[in-house]
Amino acid sequence: MIVNRLKAVILAGLTTTGALIAAPIVESLVNDGVLPKGIGAILLTLWGWLSAIFIWLAGESSISNWILLATCIFLIYSASHYCKLRLKYTTDSNSEDYEPPTLDLTSKQLKVFYYIGQAIDNREPIDFDNITKATKLSILSTEKTLLELIDLDLISTEKGYFGVTNFKLTHRGRDYYLELYSNETT
Known part of the structure; x- marks a missing residue:
């Protein structure tokens, strides 16, 4: 019981430290125009959810829950990466009314x-x-x-x-x- 509480406190401290480190980095990326404005609130909410999930996993769950979470994360990442690549390399060149571009360049x-x-x-x-x-x-x-x-x-x-x-x-x-x-x- 004490070990689980200690793990939860350590994990909460690590997530808080991570948030403190990530906040200025995200702010500078927003100021540079790399990230859109308002992303900080979204990331902060997401960080809160993730830290709550990790505290729950560290304190009360078995290894099977960890494996299930890792599998879900991997599947979500793989699906989003596949969709991104699919959209990047899909063109309308298969449609019947497609004509290659003709341009008069200098x-x-x-x-x-x-x-x-x-x-x-x-x-x-x-x-x-x-x-x-x-x-x-x-x-x-x-x-x-x-x-x-x-x-x-x-x-x-x-x-x-x-x-x-x-x-x-x-x-x-x-x-x-x-x-x-x-x-x-x-």
Whole structure:
């Protein structure tokens, strides 16, 4: 009985410590725009529920409850990851009224777009500096061209490590790159 109470008190202390450590991290992510505003209240409520569940598990439950909880967490994670990947790689290219995009890009846009496609094929990093060096365009011209390609929904941005902005092709951009690539090889 005393051991179970001691485990519950230690686990409550650990969850409180975890919340104290996580709060400033979440706040900085909200301030940087990585997380949406209002997420703190949701995370705090979720943390309260999880800490209550873990205190219950530490104090009064058998190993079978732990195994059941771990299995549920694994299944929920696997299902959400599968759905995320499924949505990411599903396009409307199987529908009957689908037509590959036809765009009239300027020479600068084609140069930058084609470099991004080739860099993805070669698994090279695609950040602003690499694009500027490879295409030999000025910094302002490269920036303007990238913004135009983003407006055309051919490329998108994602934050990499240490705040570096990386570029990737959208679904429409992949279709257009494959069309350009097939025309070049034939």
